[in-house]
Amino acid sequence: MEKVVICQIxxxxxxxxxxxxxxxxxxxxxxxxxxxxCIRCAQGKFI
Ligand SMILES: [Zn+2]
Ligand SMILES: [Zn+2]
Structure with a gap:
């Protein structure tokens, strides 16, 4: 099995x-x- 991680977004x-x-x-x-x-955090708050 390959360890390929798929984007959670x-x-x-x-x-x-x-x-x-x-x-x-x-x-x-x-x-x-x-x-x-991530873009999810980027949308939630501006740092
Ligand atoms: Zn993605
Ligand atoms: Zn995030």
Whole structure:
């Protein structure tokens, strides 16, 4: 079995990053690199 982690937000792409706020494993599309958080956290609060 391969250890492929699927993005916890979109559920489509391979998760390469983890949100430093909520710890969610997310893909490139669902990650805000400048802030190191997922788009879900980025939408919830502006840091
Ligand atoms: Zn995603
Ligand atoms: Zn998050």
């Amino acid at each position: 979109c559920g489509k792409n391979i998760a390469k990053y983890s949100c430093r706020l909520c710890g969610a494993l997310v893909c490139e599309n669902c990650y805000v690199k400048e802030k190191g958080i």
